Each structure stands twice: as structure tokens, then as C-alpha cells.
Amino acid sequence: MDDESFGDVQRPTPLGPGSGRAGDAIPEQLLAGLNQPQREAVEHRGPALLIVAGAGSGKTRVLTHRIAGLLATREAWPSQILAITFTNKAAAEMRERVEQLVGEESRGMWIRTFHSACVRILRREAEEFGFKDSFTIYDSGDVRALLKRLIKERGADIQGLTPGSVAARISNAKNELHDVDSWARTASLENPLDAAFLELWRDYDRELRRANAFDFDDLISQTVFLLRAFPRVAAQYRKRFRHILVDEYQDTNAAQYALIRELTQPVTRAELPDLRADLPGASLTVVGDSDQSIYAFRGADIRNITDFERDFHGARTILLEQNYRSTQNILSAANAVIGNNFDRRAKNLWTDSGDGAKIIGFTGYSGHDEAQFVADEIVELTSAGMSYSDIAVFYRTNAQTRALEEVLIRTAVPYKVIGGTKFYERAEIKDAMAYLITVANPDDALSLRRIMNVPKRGIGPATEAALQAHADQHQITLRDAMRRVDEIALGPKVAAAIKDLAALLDELSARPEADPGEILRELMSRSGYTDQLRRSPDPQDAARLENVEELVAVTREYRRQNPGGNLIDFLTETSLVAAADELDDSGGQVSLMTLHTAKGLEFDAVFITGIEEELMPHRMAAMEPGGEAEERRLFYVGITRARQRLHLSLAMTRAQFGQVNPAAPSRYLEEIPAELIDWRTPPTTMRATSSQRAVGRWRDLPRESFVTGYRDAPKALPKGPKREFANTITEVRDNSGMVLEPGDRIRHKDFGEGRVQAVTGVDKKRVAEVLFDGAGRKRLLIKIAPIEKLSP
């Protein structure tokens, strides 16, 4: 930690924010190459600045140059700067770019996400606040698990309260900065459902406190409560941070807004007697774009940005509209779509870099067929020289990855799913993490319960209940009850197992500063966890063992990257990783992610898939007030990620929950001018009957773009044999023994017969390039492709 100094914040110049520029002028090299509004945004000084930054308008550049300017002119020490982003990746990028501009001098800035900044404050002030600084953080899975138990205990499930719904309500309330009591005062408790909910929330908060844990929403709201309850603490942070910058301001919720407000209050000598004079509030710079507000569902309030000038006295607003990212065709599509949202401040993105290629549209027969289009196009793009890592595929829901992954694997396109079912959500990883949490935070009963009988120790629900009863009776923690197992009447075998586990955990808890990787390795081997996996005949357990070993490696790597980082540090970091943080540019892989995850990123080529009614707008979102407009913004965000090539695709049928349903093109597609899209059709999969059915469902606004795409396409298609749905190619296949050479004839389950042109790669990664008689040229991963070799 390089920036712990609080008492003697140095002030390089006698001038505070709002008092004009300090001695030195901003070096010309920090302003060179900026357009006029960008330059103004870097140079402006005052109490509050709103930078309305359209997609691709260089806002990160402006932010980093602004920070660099503050440092270069000695208006601020690094320790006086707090920059807040939404993801660690954005924070890391910002830090890196500021470092590039001003070098070493940037050390000591706080560039963090909302959540990690709050964790830092909470840990530092934990004692004052009545918490232990070893607190752990519950993710949404933990929250659900805890609520599930509480609901069951109360018998509240009969009232229709589910873990998901209760979790969402608590989360919303906390984001609105309510606590149980303030919420209770506003609610009408005649409603039995509300009354039950309130009881559950009380139980939940009590359990969290007992477990010495916070949920995600607590991290922000408790920090706000802390600052409000302890003016002296608040004054220290207000004195310290003289320049606060917030990225993606349109996505802030009420709690985050309140946090910013708290931190930008002035400080008086009455609060901090060692001050020479009263200090004005920190200067605040926020950057955002209300057209990219896509997080209303987690409490983001668009009014935070639209009302900024009214909220922060003396605010100045600067608009950035020139786009440096995309071609004009892409921008025109984006502008046309977002133009359908009324009630927005007019903004028009433009570029001077030319029209570029047309947008490519594709309608598949099924989601699988659509995925095949994506794979084929990717092969085409990469053989034309584009790198895999410059390509991204977006979708609305995580469930859509299945078809995409199947086809990409088969086609031997390297890819990485960003977010989604993460590594950390696998059962064995959660087990291992629960062991670590139990060591770091002995009060956490949820994690302890999870591992108590994993691996099997004969500690079943009955034994667990006995332990819990003993704990309740003596007002001790579950962990204490395990230590005092002799006081409970249990079988000798079970008692010994409990004692052993407690002893192992206690031994490692006594070494909080040890290498987390070493702690994990010892836990896994001494608890018998790895042995149990190793002995198992289930081949899946071999994979699980590998995952656990991978986690040990990750943990070791953490210590290498963060010398001295202890177990709590490691757990905090892993709790707060965002999906976008997983991106790794070096990988040479196509990135797959949801449209939400895509925000803030950009790629040369972008595929937006599943542009259908019910999916975009999603049927769940379409019902909510403002949902339709938010879904449109989501589509807009997707479009504006593309630099050169944009592909829009949909399918006429979509499988969901194992059922195949007809799908209609999204209303948003109609909003794109027809001349911008070059509609293609699937080469072999569209049948006249089904396409007519789809056209029939198509809304009766026959815009050119669709008519040409739909009416002409089926006629041009070869009338092949009736195809089955391509959705069912999941049987396990292993062709690793198959030897293929150029010239061989093969038959493919979907593509029919073809001739092998070339074979590349080795071993498991052998890829055949095949020219199919009907389906054209494809690349196939030999090991798993649904193919058979025909006699030569």
C-alpha cells in the first residue's frame, strides 16, 4: 500500500479546485491531437464537469489526459485523485494510460471500481464500525443459498417467496439506500407478503452480520452509512480526495450517487481542527452517455446524469460527438436505432473516416444454423488476415452460448466465453473457495456448512442440526460448536471427524499471512478433498481435480503478482472480478459475451446474434416500464462496439428450455435503414415452408430490407432433402483414430458429402479443410466433427 498517508496531505499549490489553474500550464503534449471539445474537457477547471461522451468519442483519452494534466501542473498529488470505474479492467487500463503519460508520478492514485474502493474503506474503518476487518463478501450464489435456508426455516415458501425474488427485493432496497427499519417505515405491513419479506430481510441481515460478511450491495450502502455516521471519518476522506472522477456515470445507482455526494462535501475546521482553513468540496468530473444506460435493472438511475447540472452547482457540460471508432455505415445504423428513443438529449455520432463495408445480415433456420454462419464468417475474416482476438460475438442471454460453442468447437475456431458460467461457479471451485473463506473468516457459517461434509465425513443434516442447536444454545458460532463437539452426544466416528476438520481449519486460520496458494494446497490434500477426487471412477472427477489444481495455480500466481498479498486480499480480489476483467488481448481467441458485458469494449468485427422478438427486447424486459427503450440502448451499445465490420443475425426458430419455438425478427431491425444492410441467406438450411411461416409472423411493415432478404432468398436455395433440426449434435464423438488425407471423401451429418482439401494441426487439434458438394468450404475439428470416412 503506497498511499496510506492521511494526516499530512500535501498540497502542492495554495490553490484549491475551482480557483483556476495552478502555476504551470498543461503541457502541450497532453493536448496535442485532441479535438476542440476534448481539449476543453481536459482543460476545464471548476467544481463540477459533465462530459457527455458518445460511443467511441475518446472518453478514456480525455479522462486520462485530464488526470495527467492535474498531475503535470502540480494542481494535485496522485494521492488526492480518486477515479472510479465499473470494472477492474477499465481501472487497470486507465492507470496504465496515465502512467504512460506522466510516469512514476501516478503512483498513489486511487483508480478503482466502486466496489473495491468501498471494500478498502470498509476494511480500513472496520473496527470503528463494529466489524472485523476479515469480513468476506457474499456473491449472488451465496445470497441465494442463505435465503433458501431462511425461507425454509420460516416456512415462507408457501407464500410464494423464492430466494431469487427476495434477493432481488433486498438488493433493490439496498441500492435505494434503505435499511430494514427505514424500509419498514415506508411499507404497509398489512400486506402479509410484505410482512414476511421484512422478517426474511431481518433474518438475512442478522445472518450476514453473524457471518462477518457483506453482500455486494452492502459494500456501497454500508460505506455511505459509515461516512454519514462518523463525520470525522468522512472528513478525512473528503480532505484527502480533491479530484474525483467517475466513469460510466449513467450507470450509477442511488447508493453510488450518495457515495459521490458524501465524498464531495466541503470540510470545515470544526470537523478537522488540524486544517488551516475550510476546504471546498472536491472537484467532480463525471463521464457518461445516457444512450448507453443499460443497468436500470440493478438500480442505475438515468436521472443522475440528466440532472447533473441541477445537482452540482456550477457544473459545466461538454459534448463529445465525433467518433473515432466505427465506420459511417455502422454509426448511421446506430444513430437510426437510438433515434427511436424519445425523451433523450439529441446527439449525433459522426466520423470523417468513410462509409466502410455494409452491415451483413443473416437469417438462420435455427440458432444452430445461425451459429454456423457466425463460424463461417469468422473463418473468412481470419483467412483474410484478421486476428481472432479482434472478433467478438454478442448475445442477449447466456443460454445462447451453447449453440455457438458447439459450432465453434467443431469448426476449430478458438474462442473464449467472457463471463457466463464462470470458473468460479463450478462446484469444486466453490468448495475449494469455501475452504479458504472458512479459514480466513471463521465466523462464516455458510461456507463452513458447505464444506462440513465435503468430502464425505459422515456429517449429515442431522449432525449439522445438532451442532447448530448447540451453537444457538451457548451463543457461540458454528465453528466454536465444532471445537466443543465433546459437549454434544454424537457417535465417536462422527465426533472424531468433526474434531479433525476443526483442528485443520484452526491450524491454518492461525497463519493469516501465509501464502494463500500454500494454504489451499494443504487444505485440499489434508482434508482428503483431492484424494476423494483422485480415487473416483467418474471421469468427470478427473476434470474436477484438474480444476482444483488450476485454482491452486491461480492462487500461487496471485502471490507472485502481489508479494505479501494475504488470504483476505486474494478472496477480496476474486469476489470482485467482473466479466470484462477476464478479457485477455494476447489470447488469439474470439470473444463471446453478453451485450451487457460488451459495454466499454471495441472490436474490428462484431457479430450480434439472436436479434429476435422475445430475446431483443427480451420478453422479461419488455414488460417493465422503460424496458423497451433500455433494450434498444442495449442493441445500440452492441452496434457501436464495431470498428470495421458488423454482422446482425437471427434465427427463425429458437430452442429454449429444451423446446423449439418459432422466432420473429426484432422490431429494432426495422429501424435500420435498408440500404445499410446486405442481407445474406443461409446456404442450405432454409426451406420455403418454414420461411413463409416466419414471414407470416413478420410484422406488416414491409420495409425493403426484409422483403428482399426474405422473399428472394428461399427461391435461390437448392431444394435439398428435408433437413432435421441441427440442434441435436451433442452425442459424444471421438474420431481421434481417424486418419484423413487430402483427396479423401467424407460424409458430414449436416453438410453432406465432400472432399478433404487439406489437413493441418496435430493430435487432438487436427483440422480438416473440406470442400462440400452442397455446403461449400468448411473447416472441421476432426476429433469431434460428425463425419465418417467414405471409401476413397
Next chain:
DNA sequence: TACGAGCTTTTTTTT
């Protein structure tokens, strides 16, 4: 207590 067969549920996006 452990396990497996057979049943039901899934409802979006994420720090």
C-alpha cells in the same frame, strides 16, 4: 447416511 431414479423448474442482463 448415501445414492439414484424420476420428477419439476428454469424465466435476463451483473458488481
Next chain:
DNA sequence: AAAGCTCGTA
């Protein structure tokens, strides 16, 4: 399609 849950049996 897949994960979670219940209930009966060893």
C-alpha cells in the same frame, strides 16, 4: 437441455 429437488431403497 440441464440443474435441482424429492423420495424410496440399500
